[in-house]
Amino acid sequence: MKFLTLLLFVCGLSQLARAGGVDDPKVVDPAIMPPEWSAEMIKAWELLPIRDGGRVKPLYTFAYYELLRTRSMASLRVKFTKPDPVTGKMYRSYEPMAWVLDCFFNPEAAKQYYCFTLDDGEALRRVGLEPHPLKRDQYSYNELVVARDKLAQMQDDVDRKKELAKANHTDPSYDYLDEMIANLARNVGAFEALIQAGAPLRRVLPIVNSLPDGPLSDQKGKSITTSAALTSVKTNPLWGQIMTRYEGDPNQALMDIVGVLRESKAWQTAGPRAFGEMDKFGPAIEAYLTESAETLKTQPNLASIFNVAPFLMLDMRASGPRVSVVPPLGAGDTNWHSFGELSNIILSKASSDTQQTAAMKWLQQAEAALAMPSSAEREKSLIKFADDLRGASEGLPTVATISTELDFRKWDFLYKAKWLFLLIFVFVAVTWMAPQAKWAAVLFTVCKWAMWLPMLAIVAAIAYRVKIGFGAPVTNLYETIPVITFVAAGLAVLAELIFRTRLALGVGAMAGCLGMFLTGGFEASEATDTIHSLEAVLRTGVWLWTHVMCEAIAYGAGMIGGFFSLVYIFARLFDIERKNAAFFKMLTSCVYGILAFTLVFILIGTVLGGIWGNQSWGRFWGWDPKENGALVITLWCLAVLHMRQAGWIKEIGLHIMSMITIATIIFSWWHVNELDVGLHAYGRTEGRMPWIIGGYCAVGLVALLGAAISWFANRSKNSGTPAVALASKDVSAMPLQSI
């Protein structure tokens, strides 16, 4: 054990030395940094409702998962080459909301932040980029954009191969580096969407000098805002004819107009080659209008549309629906809109005058805010803009839980529960060192009461989620983890109340801590909102409260039973409490009771699931992998309890079987999700097999250890050597002792 600790310590030191021994390339000049956003600004924007993933949520939630997915953690530290002249610090810390606001309103700075985490820099060589010296490191958008086309191509390749492998039931023909690049490309795409989301508000469109006399010609050599460009297009006499031809679809019309531009020699020479080269739009348009001056001289209306079309098309298409923060625009509109979609509404024939006026109002207000001369005024106007947007959505049923959700996110109950559990475990472990000491008794009593804090934190998290989400505690795989953890920790507390040995509380705290680490790890690896929009078939509170809860309770019980067995096997292995038969008997009774408890809930839960299936689509049992997983646990629990009754297993045998129960739970809880077959598609996961196999190996190893202990114990008993006290000796009358 000591050797292992030493090894880990040396490895950690060497990694640190490696990190410290190279120049960190991830620094930016503080001069490029925009002013820090004030707390008022952050508060106003994080409460802003956004429609995302089929529901309306606070912008904070959206920002949190965007940063989590990109950076692999929900915070960012931008390091400077020299101290920041304002704060004097060598870095600036970013919370998710501040980062997203920079993406919206200070994109050039955001492009320089090192926010793209790559687990293995070697992957970058596949797109022709040189990785940083550290294997796992962060990269900026500006570093990656050079290989934007190759990234997109790799992403397409991987997606295609994945589809092909799925269709042919074969293994995909790409490796983990390819997949890493594909994920990076997705993150880069999502970042670009964030950058683009604010583009219509901050954009200034250059009016080229070669524009013939006509609309917009009075602005030659100047720049106009998106709203001004939209007004010019809308009032352009030619636009009406174009709309008639395109049946009122401005998107398609602008695409075709830009298509003409893109095919021109001028555009191909001077036009942008990659996303983000919007500064080349102006020169390319200028070149095109010069090249076609003769033709367009008599068509000034068309020329003015050519001048602004590429920008407006980009707003409509690239801004997409991802950042839909503009609430429905009055009567007849039920959709939420992104800023780019406002252009579409303003130009579309399908939208009403009220909608067009409202869309123009939002656009102009935001443009005016961003045009403010000082950063303080700019921020003040943006706060008002956010407040107005929020005010416009008030009264809508979908925004009723926005502030509740923000509270829930800010409290981060599960994160707090994790550290509380760990703290309690450490303190309980300390009391094991001096079981007879008075201070230990006092400390343990404090721990016993303190255990309610993380438990209540989990309850609070579940309660908030029930209120925000569909109305049931478990609606997806993520939500099973806190519920199962709560059950496991709760049963350990109950065991402590019954047996009073200080052990159960420690085991419960450890299980709680592990469960909370798993919660955080799962959330970080998925990096998507954990409050999902439910499949239609799952939208039934009755079954979610009964069947799913029964299953989760059974999983929690089975896991904690396995943890107690783990303690038993290790206690036997390291000869702890060798003379305290009551200690071992206590653990056996505890595990036996928990297995019986597991059986009650898994059997009822499984049958209830069948009844739900029968109620929903007339199929009580379909041998679906998820159903089979629950059946395996049920059969295993039944087999173990009957094995004990038949005398096949005694004390240590029960603990070995209890360890294997953990394996059956891993199978049902996680493994079947990886099989990619069956009806429970909503629970599917990818790429977790190494962890699952690791879990099986760990459980199998402990079970084997248990078997070995049993074998040696039997051998020593048979050879006449006094063995460790086993179940064969009646110890029921012996008093319980402190451990």
Added chain:
Amino acid sequence: MSEISPSTSAKQAPSGVLGLLHRLWRLASSVSLCVVLLLWLTVLTLLGTFSQTEIGLYDSQAKYFDSIFFREELWGIPLYLPGAYLVLAILFVNLLLGGLIRLRKKPKNIGVFLSHCSILLLIVAGWRSFHAKKEGHMALLPNEQSDLVQAYQDWQLEIREQGSSEALVIRDTNFSDCSGGKSRTFFRNALPFTVKVSDYARNCEIVEEGHPDLPASAKRLDRFAVLPGKSLPTNEANIAGLVVEIRDANTNDLLTEAVVGAVQRGPGQPERPPLVVKVKDKTYAIELTRERWRVPFQVKLDKFNLEKYEGTEKAKSYQSDITKTDASGEEKLRIQMNEPMRRAGYVFFQASFGKVAETAPYYTVFAVVNNPSDQWPTYACVLSGVGLCLHFLIKLAGFLSRTSRNRAVTSAPPTV
């Protein structure tokens, strides 16, 4: 868990045939047998789950769960192992004898008794459902009416005289082995011709004779042939095909020979014209379809309602407003997720929906089930819930009272 009363002690055990029967009785009702069966069922469930990734649910179910024995190879040696059907049958006997008859009839065993009863009921429900359940689906476009239900899995060859509402049906179990040169001839007294089936493929493509993948041995008829494909793990996606040879029942003269591809009926989709045979002024249509059957009432889709999550294509909820018509009159009903329609022994469940083209209206799909043991699992669940909870509480109460007694006798201060 529970106690089994000893039937006779070892010393009293009779000898001879009676002794053998006695030992058999003890074995059949033993807890050890129960453990073996439960462990084997666990293994079967694991095998049946993992095999689904390779051979799909339908074949896995048939191999491991619906079978009496199944064949498995271990290092090339064929093994015939008991399937779930046989194991459950033995478990039923074991549970009946050991879990009910031999169980000590004491108040403390009431929970175990009830739980065993519930498991027996579940096994019976499963057996009844396995043998008597009929299931299929009905897809309807708005204002479309039907009483015809189509099965998900099994094929049948239908021979229908023109104008008749009845058809002669040959199930695929009768011709599924007719491939690789094998054929089978079907005849019937009232039918003026015989039907010889060959070249059956569970999943195939009907291709033109010049197709590059077509083996030389494939029968080419009227420019077409059956090109067998690999069976898909999702059995519903397999499209069967075969070759039929029609001969005059009296003279044995060849009337026609043709490739018959399966007809997958979807709402609004054009049906492939069946093979038409004219014999003695009568016209017959021959087609290969999924098994079909009728319900004793008509169902008309009045309106399909679909609600999607904002800004997504994901369905939030969907319901079908229907009119059910039979001799007793009309009934307006709504079928939606978790709220099926139960009428005349048939249950209509809202299963899915779809579109045949982007601009077409949505059609609704009902899963239709006729299961005589429909509600039995619910009764079993109640019974097992009561039984297990009772047993658990009895055990817990006993344990707690023992623990408190132990604590009372100890002189040491309570451990914290």
